[in-house]
Amino acid sequence: MSYLVATSLEEALTYLRDSGGRARVVAGATDLYLKDLPHSLVDLSALPGASVIEEADGLITLGACLTHASAASSILILSRATALAEGCMAIGSPQIRNIATLGGNVVNAAPAADAAVALVALGASAVLVDTGGRSREEAVEDLYVIFNRSAVDSTSEILLKLTIKSCGTGEGSAFTRFAPRRALSLPLVNAAARVRIENGCFREVRLVVAPVKPAPTRLLQTEAMLEGMAPCEETWRLVERAASEEVEVRSSLLRCSARYRNHLVGVLAARVLQAASERAREEEGVDGR
């Protein structure tokens, strides 16, 4: 196997092009050994800007090689994209979070990848470039083909960065998960939300749960129901029922029954919305702040 640590985008793309599909891109490579090892690898972590975190004009840009540990401890992400910090903190173990990257979490295409679930809730876009020099920008949720398969072909395309609209006044986000143990465990269900509270009512809610479909899944009906509703006990009860009813999940010998997972979807949806709305209200300056 050959292993190239690319120091420029040009070098990485040229290497991929010359390898004719036998080389693939890696960043943290934490899941690499769970798969068939390719002929050669192109390591992106040394690319300029690979791990950048910056904000300009209300837009947060994150390098695709940003590690989960860095994202989880960034003041900017903690305050302006809280769901992502929480999602990043939930993954694996400290060792894994120290090397696993946001780009990898998306392109690895696991259906309940915690960072990806948070990114979709936050409305993140992915900026990609391929060996032909073509560049495209896609919503993160559109990068999934089937279970565990990404629309990004890692032998010919590179995910460069992710962009998120920063949460401003009256906005908030949150992530939560339910797993059989407190570390190193896939979630039975995870959920993330981004909300805006205007005059005490929900506006522009994005509510995402997983694993339901190949991609982190927005609960569009529940989102629509919430438009104009107030964050209160009654609403959480309605959300619990609506979210449970909106998804169809499977039983799994290794995880849990469909009935229980369905119940968890409702509970987690309500909890994550409540957490996000509390943050939005803090931003809005309610509660005397």
Next chain:
Amino acid sequence: MKTDTGTVKVPIGEEKDFQSAEIWARVTGKAVYGSDFSLPGMLYGKILRSPYPHALVKNIDISGAESLPGVRAVLTGAGLQCKKYGIAVDDELPLALEKVRYIGDEVAAVAAVDPETAERALEAISVGYENLPAVYDPDKALEEGAPQLHEDFPGNTAWQRDLRRGNPDAAFKEADLVVENKFTIPAVHPAYLEPISCVAVYDPYNGLILHTALQSPDSVRAIVARVLEMPLSRVRVIGPAMGGGFGGRVYGNLKLYIISSLLAVKTGRPVKLELTREEEFTVGRPMVSASIKMRMALRRDGKILAREADIITDNGAYSAQAPWVSKTLSERNDSVYRLPAVRTRLRLVYTNKVPTAQYRAYGNQAANFATESLMDMAAGELGIDPLELRLRNCTREGDTTVHGLQIESCALSSCLQEAAKEIGWGSKKEGRGYGLSAAIHANGSLVFDKNFRGSSALARLELDGRVTIFTGEQDYGQGTHAAFALIAARALDLDPQLITVQSGDTLSSPYSTGALAMRQTTIGGRAVQLAARDLREKITRLAAELSGQQVALEKDILAGTSGVPRDFAAVAYYYHTLTSGLNLTGEGKFVPGPADYDESGYGNISLTYSFAAHAAEVEIDRATGALTVHRLVAAHDSGRIVNYRSACGQVYGGVTQGIGMSCYEGYLFDGGRVANPSFADYRIPTSLDVPEIVPLFIETEDPAGPYGSKGIGEIVMVPVLGAIANAVADAAGARVTDLPLTAEKIYEALAGWECAD
């Protein structure tokens, strides 16, 4: 009624937290484990396993594998002339002959110059199978017309037991209250972090040497010699460092040792075989799963009158120690409380699944889960506080229990009271659940091997005045060697850091039945104590001879009447020259009297018994069933504590494993296939899942153990299950009787859902 005598005393060793120097190699990563071990010219072995749960082996073609470059040997069952062997019963062959009985059954083995070639050789072997109907559920395996696994065991019954003590029928008739339930406990793996490996070496001069870490090297050595039909003295086991045992390495993986030996004999070269983690789960030996129907009869005042149990344990395809584990599971727990009458029916059933063996505490924890759950159910029905109900019934010093165990030292009631006090039994927090549980475990079974009930040790004075202890008792991190150094240090009046304990080579160590049945400190420790005393006598005698005057030994100084001190080195050298080369050696032979028990197993089967009571504090998220164990208090009567630090270590580790078994772990099967053969899906607790653990030692002065001490290694795991199950029931207001206690099951119980399957 005798009261407890337990109080906290000064540790036996002068240092409260003694650490043997051998620990440093482990914590600095320098220790050489079996996985690390290799020899020049070593070959790599691999095993071809059955992909079917039950099938006839019609033909095996190994010609393709044999002709591969780099392949040095290919073995099949047909090429061997081995007799059936086993641990409790003889039901295994090194490689399948006519039939495979589970997915993973060993069919052929190869040795090659590297692992990749060995892997390719496996692929080049073609096996013709004829599938047979398989059976996975022990209840179905007992039915008429069920597929039969072994001709020698008709009806798929590997072992059974029907036991009655006292008059249970009368007791149940007389009872004011009968509580009953069915409890299920899945198969669990000891989950030692280092997978089992073995490097076998054979040459005509040295015979067969196995480099593998075992809790009972002498037992494995005897079985390997028997299967290979070699004289016992031609088989030697040398132990590298052990990456965890927990009962799983008493016999380890016999198939692996036998097959690597056969390959070494055939090739004349060292051969290494190593299980993958997946193989550890699919062909390693988990502890039997159990289904326990239990009922208990009580009087209105809380007095237990009788208990009945109908138990089925799932043996899997072969037996290993499952009959012995089933026996302990079916009876040991009965001696926690004063039971006047007992009826037990147990059947150990063959199924086409992974063969089973043992784990720390030999199934006693499964019985604890059932009994202690019933105790709390009874307490609730009778309106008696669970602590009070236990105190009214618990075994005490001087008792002879329902199975004839004679209790010479016992602080169980103090353990219960102290555990309850520490957990805050009298001042329970709102929204939390609390549970109690009690346990007994034997220290060194006198019936495990009737001919070897005790232990022996040698204490050798080195020429520099230091002392080396030779023992067959194994240390794999649990602190046996440190305990022995402390015991010998006290007997010799010597600094424990000047004492080295050796047990890694069957050629130089005395025989031992091994690190099992909590016999190390109690029985092995007595032998060390006697050896050290013998050496002390010899040293003072020789010192007197050397100096021509009376000599007294105090604080490692041999002071003569003239006031001229002689150190140990001078005595050692004097003896060395006197004998032209020998070292002065003390011998310790501790041989307990024969166990007195009848055909039904009634009698005092162990030297002494340890006791424990645990208390748990938990919290449940009522919306999801998620369980948080906040605190676990572990109160132990292990006699006098030899080494406080090691004893705490045993409590932390054993409680953690108990929490694993209570809340997280368990084999899942898809038909005959293990569905979760990895640490991703077989979930042991992480450090974040372990609560605050509080060890309490209620010290008794045991008449049998060295300096009043008793064992602790296995009992630490036992009461955890009952304590957590009862705390969960207290918090949830509903009881889960199927382990592990997952959030899903707790939520189902809370919500009143029907079973999910």
